[in-house]
Amino acid sequence: MIRRLGVIGGGAWGTALAQVAAGGGEETLLWAREPEVVGSINEAHENAAFLAGYPLNPAIRATGDLADLGACDALLVVTPAQHMRAVLGGLDGWARPLILCAKGMEEASMKLMHDVAHEAQPNAAIAVLSGPTFAHEVAIGKPAAVTLAVEDRALGEALSARLARPNFRPYLSDDVVGAEIGGAVKNVLAIACGVVEGRRLGQNARAALISRGFAEMTRFGLARGARAETLAGLSGLGDLVLTCSSESSRNFSLGKGLGEGRAAAELLADRRTVAEGAHTAPVLKRAAEAMGVDMPIVAAVCALLRSEASVDEVVEALLSRPLRAEGF
Ligand SMILES: NC(=O)C1=CN([C@@H]2O[C@H](COP(=O)(O)OP(=O)(O)OC[C@H]3O[C@@H](n4cnc5c(N)ncnc54)[C@H](O)[C@@H]3O)[C@@H](O)[C@H]2O)C=CC1
Ligand SMILES: O=C(CO)COP(=O)(O)O
Numbered sequence: 001m002i003r004r005l006g007v008i009g010g011g012a013w014g015t016a017l018a019q020v021a022a023g024g025g026e027e028t029l030l031w032a033r034e035p036e037v038v039g040s041i042n043e044a045h046e047n048a049a050f051l052a053g054y055p056l057n058p059a060i061r062a063t064g065d066l067a068d069l070g071a072c073d074a075l076l077v078v079t080p081a082q083h084m085r086a087v088l089g090g091l092d093g094w095a096r097p098l099i100l101c102a103k104g105m106e107e108a109s110m111k112l113m114h115d116v117a118h119e120a121q122p123n124a125a126i127a128v129l130s131g132p133t134f135a136h137e138v139a140i141g142k143p144a145a146v147t148l149a150v151e152d153r154a155l156g157e158a159l160s161a162r163l164a165r166p167n168f169r170p171y172l173s174d175d176v177v178g179a180e181i182g183g184a185v186k187n188v189l190a191i192a193c194g195v196v197e198g199r200r201l202g203q204n205a206r207a208a209l210i211s212r213g214f215a216e217m218t219r220f221g222l223a224r225g226a227r228a229e230t231l232a233g234l235s236g237l238g239d240l241v242l243t244c245s246s247e248s249s250r251n252f253s254l255g256k257g258l259g260e261g262r263a264a265a266e267l268l269a270d271r272r273t274v275a276e277g278a279h280t281a282p283v284l285k286r287a288a289e290a291m292g293v294d295m296p297i298v299a300a301v302c303a304l305l306r307s308e309a310s311v312d313e314v315v316e317a318l319l320s321r322p323l324r325a326e327g328f
Contacts, residue, residue: 002097002162006030006072008087010037010062011274012135013101014078015047015054019139021076022059023165030062031069033087038062050273054139066090074159076101076129077117080274081184084113088120095123097155099148099163103130103183103239104276105283110290112180125152127159128176130183131234132242134249138168145169147235149179171234178230181221186240187277188284189213191255191301193244198259199311209297210244216295218328220284223291251277255301264305278305296321 005021007014010032022028032038040048041062045055066087069075074097079087081104088098098121100113109116114126131146138144148163148170150156160170173179192213196206214237221231230236243249247256254275257267268278281301288295300314309317 002073002158004029004072005162006069006075007078008066008069008075009078009080009101010034010041010047010050011078011080012047012050012139013133014076015041015051015056016133016135016139017076017078017101017129018060019054019057020163020165020168022057023141023168025057025059028057028060029069029072030060031066032062032064035064038064051135051139054136056139067092072096074099074162078102080279081105081113081276082107082279085116085120088117091121093123094121097125097127097150097159099127099129099159100180101129102276103180103187104280105184105287107279107283110283110287112177112184114176114180125155126150126176127156128179128235129163129170130179130239132238134242134246136248141165141167143167143169145171145234145238147171147173147179147182147230147233149173149176149230149235151176173230173233175227175230177224178221178226179235181224181226182217182231182233182236183239184276184280185213185217185220185284185298186236186243187251187275188281188298188301189217189240189277190243190249190251191258191275191277191281191305192297194249194252194255194257195259195301195304195311196255197252198256198261199315200259201315206244210240213244213297214240215328216297220288220291220293220295222328223293250275254278258304259311261311263307265307277301281305 127150303309
């Protein structure tokens with residue numbers, strides 16, 4: 001029975017998921033790295049640093065000590081992808097479920113988050129929660145649906161029953177790899193769509209980029225063993241459409257800045273919030289090349305992030321590729 005949920009990570013998404021977990025009045029413990037986030041949640045029932053202006057359920061309590069999570073039945077793990085290994089390593093021999101909510105690939109190892117979590121905590125059962133979910137909307141109870149991927153069906157049903165709220169619907173899957181690849185790849189494609197917006201290339205170009213980006217996501221996903229239906233579902237196409245269409249997306253906004261001619265280094269300097277696509281793009285490009293998977297849009301985003309080419313040069317390169325048949 002999964003009753004008591006804990007959350008690792010006090011950014012916008014960890015906070016919104018704590019709000020979901022506490023939605024029925026269940027006490028929910030959230031670990032945050034920043035003492036000011038712990039103070040703000042416990043004293044003002046708000047996360048002023050990462051989700052300002054959204055009142056939180058008083059059943060959410062914050063802590064700065066990972067050991068306090070020891071009484072939880074399962075943990076939602078909501079750190080940025082590059083920090084997940086280190087933070088999970090701080091748990092003392094965890095043997096209960098971990099629900100991974102970060103969207104990315106580890107730069108150093110080229111691994112997906114479930115592999116990283118398994119290496120950090122080999123006795124934990126792993127689930128992945130991913131889908132089209134801006135934190136600020138979930139935090140105030142606007143309707144949302146996610147993919148909840150876990151190999152063990154009984155565990156999936158228990159986690160789904162615990163997480164489901166009237167306005168928050170998990171859809172079960174056993175395709176952990178597919179759910180993770182959709183979330184990781186869409187962040188890179190959202191940067192590309194932001195570039196289209198910033199450079200004012202038009203709505204047609206954006207729709208073409210979403211479609212051809214989805215073809216790249218599908219080619220890469222199938223090569224890594226994902227199922228096509230997962231990539232076309234909430235955690236893949238659903239999230240791709242959301243983040244490629246809104247300045248609420250940090251990745252889209254980063255791309256918009258690039259499209260307006262600003263340098264990546266300037267856009268990424270001093271930011272406190274995470275744009276995962278900037279970290280995922282280079283490792284995704286390397287992983288795709290290693291498998292012989294063609295991902296020209298991902299390569300174009302990498303070139304822009306490294307300031308190796310101008311926006312006009314990468315657009316010209318994409319438009320002058322040989323004509324080919326549609327499909328994956
Ligand atoms: N914000 C959103 O709407 C959604 C975010 N996600 C994913 O959730 C994950 C977390 O993102 P957010 O909660 O939005 O973060 P955020 O951008 O709101 O906050 C940054 C987070 O990074 C953490 N951090 C910074 N340096 C760190 C370090 N050295 N070690 C550990 N943690 C560190 C901060 O403590 C903070 O929790 C990301 O993978 C993101 O893609 C997924 C769905 C929705
Ligand atoms: O993953 C998200 C929505 O599903 C949030 O997107 P950004 O990280 O681009 O803001």
